[in-house]
Every structure is written in C-alpha cells, then in structure tokens.
Amino acid sequence: MRNKDLDLETVLSPAYLQIWANSLLGVMILDKEGSILYVNKILARTDDLLDLDVIGKPMVSFYALQESDHLSIQVIKTGKPIIKKTILYYTIKKKLVNSLCSSFPLLSKGRIDGVIHFSLNLQVSQNLFARYPAPDKEIRSVSSQYAVPRKYTFDSIVGKDHVLNKAIDQARANSRTDFPALIWAETGCGKELFAQAIHYESSRASKPFIPINCAAIPENLLEATLFGTAKGAFTGAIDKSGLIEKAEGGTLLLDELNSMSLDMQAKLLRVIQEKKIRRVGAHQEKPFDVKFISTCNIPPTQALQENKIRPDLFYRLAVAVIEIPNLNARKSDIPLLCNHFLEKWNQEKSQTTDQVTISNEVYFIFEKYHWPGNVRELEHTLASSLTSLGTEKTIYKHHLSLYFIENYEKTTNDTAQQEDSATHIHPIHHLGQADQIDMLSRDKICLKTAVDNFEKNHIDHALKRAGYNISKAGRLLNLSSQSLRYKIKKLDIQLIND
Numbered sequence: 001m002r003n004k005d006l007d008l009e010t011v012l013s014p015a016y017l018q019i020w021a022n023s024l025l026g027v028m029i030l031d032k033e034g035s036i037l038y039v040n041k042i043l044a045r046t047d048d049l050l051d052l053d054v055i056g057k058p059m060v061s062f063y064a065l066q067e068s069d070h071l072s073i074q075v076i077k078t079g080k081p082i083i084k085k086t087i088l089y090y091t092i093k094k095k096l097v098n099s100l101c102s103s104f105p106l107l108s109k110g111r112i113d114g115v116i117h118f119s120l121n122l123q124v125s126q127n128l129f130a131r132y133p134a135p136d137k138e139i140r141s142v143s144s145q146y147a148v149p150r151k152y153t154f155d156s157i158v159g160k161d162h163v164l165n166k167a168i169d170q171a172r173a174n175s176r177t178d179f180p181a182l183i184w185a186e187t188g189c190g191k192e193l194f195a196q197a198i199h200y201e202s203s204r205a206s207k208p209f210i211p212i213n214c215a216a217i218p219e220n221l222l223e224a225t226l227f228g229t230a231k232g233a234f235t236g237a238i239d240k241s242g243l244i245e246k247a248e249g250g251t252l253l254l255d256e257l258n259s260m261s262l263d264m265q266a267k268l269l270r271v272i273q274e275k276k277i278r279r280v281g282a283h284q285e286k287p288f289d290v291k292f293i294s295t296c297n298i299p300p301t302q303a304l305q306e307n308k309i310r311p312d313l314f315y316r317l318a319v320a321v322i323e324i325p326n327l328n329a330r331k332s333d334i335p336l337l338c339n340h341f342l343e344k345w346n347q348e349k350s351q352t353t354d355q356v357t358i359s360n361e362v363y364f365i366f367e368k369y370h371w372p373g374n375v376r377e378l379e380h381t382l383a384s385s386l387t388s389l390g391t392e393k394t395i396y397k398h399h400l401s402l403y404f405i406e407n408y409e410k411t412t413n414d415t416a417q418q419e420d421s422a423t424h425i426h427p428i429h430h431l432g433q434a435d436q437i438d439m440l441s442r443d444k445i446c447l448k449t450a451v452d453n454f455e456k457n458h459i460d461h462a463l464k465r466a467g468y469n470i471s472k473a474g475r476l477l478n479l480s481s482q483s484l485r486y487k488i489k490k491l492d493i494q495l496i497n498d
Contacts, residue, residue, distance in 0.1 A: 027042075027117070061380045210246055242277070
C-alpha cells in the first residue's frame, strides 16, 4: 500500500482490522488529536494495556515518555512518517520495553486524519535469536540490559511542601549510609525518583543503579533474574549473573516488594542475612556488596497485616522508612510542578518558542481535582493538553482531555453531593403525610429529561472533539454511526458540518 493511500477509514475497515488482529507486529491507530481508536492484542499485551479502557483516550496518558519519543505525536505535528526508530520505555506497570517502531500519517484530502503505529518488541525477537543464533555471530540480548533511561537527583524533586521536604531530608540522611531503605507511596508519586536520588548522592554513585519491578517478572523467572543461573541448572541454562551480581558495589531497587511471593521473599531474606549469593543450580556461594532500596505502593502496616510482606524481611529492608506524600496532600506544589513540566518540554523542542502558560480556570480545576494518579497523572494531563493546543499559547479547560474532564466532573459532583447530603438533609420523616407529599411534589424531576440532557451534553462534546465527523464521534462514544445519527435526530442536536 502506498503511503498516499493510507487513510483512517481504510485502516479501520473490517478487512484491515482482521489483518492487524493477526499481525506479528503491535499495531495502534490514533486520530489526529492523539486519541486511541484501535490497539491490537499483541501491543496491548506488550504494553500492559489489556485490562485498561484505552479506546477514545489520549495515547500519552499511558506512556511516560518525553515528547520527542512519542513518534505518533511527532507524525501528527509534522505529517511525515518516522520509520524504524528504537524506543526504550516503561509501561504503565513499570515494565521495561525496548521496541523498534514506525509511525505513518493517515491522510484525508491532503490533511492529517490520524496515525498508524507499528512496533516490534525487541526483547521477544532477541530471545528468539538467542535460542537460534546465527553462525559465528555473538548476539547480545536486549533484555539483559537494565540501563536506567534518566538519572535523577534530589534537585530533580520539585516541591516546597513541608511534608515532602521532610521525606527529602530522610532520604538524604539515608544516602549517607549503607542501611537499606523502604520507600512507600501511592502509584505516581515518584518512588523511583527518590531511590535514584539516594543512590546518586551516596558514595555508591559511580557504581550501578539497577531497578527490578517485582510485579512485572513472572514468579518462575524472578529467582533466576535476581540470583543468576549456573550452566546445567535446567535445560538450556547457561552461566549468567543475576541482578544482584550486576549491582555489585551499587544499589538494587526492589520495586513493588509487596508483589513478590512469600516463598521468594524467604529466599531473598537468606541472601540478605548471609550477604552471599548462590546462582540457581550452583554449589558455591559468592559474597556481594549491594545496598537494597525497596518500594511499596500500600502502607507498610497494611502490607504486614495482609501478609504481603514477611515481617522478618520487612525489618531487614526497612531500616529507614520514607513516606512520600501524595499530590492531593500537597496541592500547593501543583503550580511549581506545572511550570517544571512546561519548561522541560519547552527546552526539549528543537526551536526556541514562547513559553506555554496555564489559565486560572485550569489551575482552579487542578486545585479541586483529587489526583488519584498523583504527579504522573498531572504530567500526562498536561502532555495531553499540549497535543490539542495548536498555535495557542495558553491552556484552557477545552484543551484538557475528555477523559480527564469526565473524571473531574464525576469526582467533584460526588463530593458536592456528599457534602450536600451531610448538611442539607430534608427532615422529611418528621413531617406529616400531607407535608411529605407536598415536599416530594416540589422536588420531583423528570428522569427522561435528565437522561436526555446527559446524553446530549456528551454527544455535543464528542462531536466537537471529532470536528463533527459522525464516524469519529461514534468511535469516541462507542456507538455505531447509525446509532449516533438516530440519537442526534432524536435529541434535536444541531450539526455544524454534516
């Protein structure tokens, strides 16, 4: 297929969807605003999207990448394809992925209508090459490379909140020792940022910092990954060092320790106590010098009560316990964080441009929102708004994603209703029967009208986002074009471009 023949309608047709579903490549299709219209199972499985509702939502919400590494966003901006670029990134579940990617523009009458993105998971490919190597060629497995994409220090931590500063002081104090530390915080608060800062301000800074996500590695592979293997331990086993050996002299981060099985925790406890390691299948032990930092995404007391962490391992690894406050608890830092992200993205652009600003209306929304995804959600929300900014220089409410606005309105409405019910309850049970009937008649509403108004508002919003394209709006609403046209006619919605 020639590039000029690629358009959104073609790649989303039933015949092509069948091809994408059976492809050995990961496939994702976006509209011109960067929202996901389709993702095949192989990409969803690789990027930990299988259990998430991604259709109609901004792609940048699920990938913590710098703007220059979002190939599809660059293609939307430039209209030019990007072919065979290697991208190293973490999934939303912090699994490290290395993929060979290509993105192509989808054109309609010479204008960008969307993007189709292809990716090849290099870990899988390299594992196949390792099993079937080419003659006289040394194949280096990408999955054996545990390089951290970016180094963070305490200067990388943005915020002036006193609780945050207390956590920073505790982390700095720990960096001057070799005592293990346990960092706990909700998802998206920056646990790995703190862990890296401790390492890079310590005497071990010149040695390796190696993170391992305990939740992302299958149980049957975790022991070999940590401790390494000896030749002949099992069919196909070779002499290979584990991550503890690779971190020699440096720091090993056990991310989401509470996801590790209790059996594996028992094996890890023995290694930490003895300060010696034995590869799987080996007979000899080897001493090691590694500082352990672990993280937990639930309170340590809860992890112990629910038997997610062994008490004996906890007291070994939690010599210092550092709690990072969630974003909801330090909303005064939101303007600082917003300015930090905007300045960072502005510096990453190849050309010098005016700094993007944020309207007071958006700051008001950010102040009221509860931020379940914490700092990471704030970063992704801003990144998503930039994709719809165009030539404007100020972010307003209409630039925020539909997904975010729906969450914001739902949570703020729920809070308002709870406060209203707590302070303005009608004491109807104290009234006589006649008064009760009179009160109910005054307060009654028409359910059909309320439902129609709700549908009309959502359809209006989707139509505006889709540029009044019925097919595209239908995909955003998970409706067929026929069903959407029926509702538009029924609700008497006016179309600007039909």
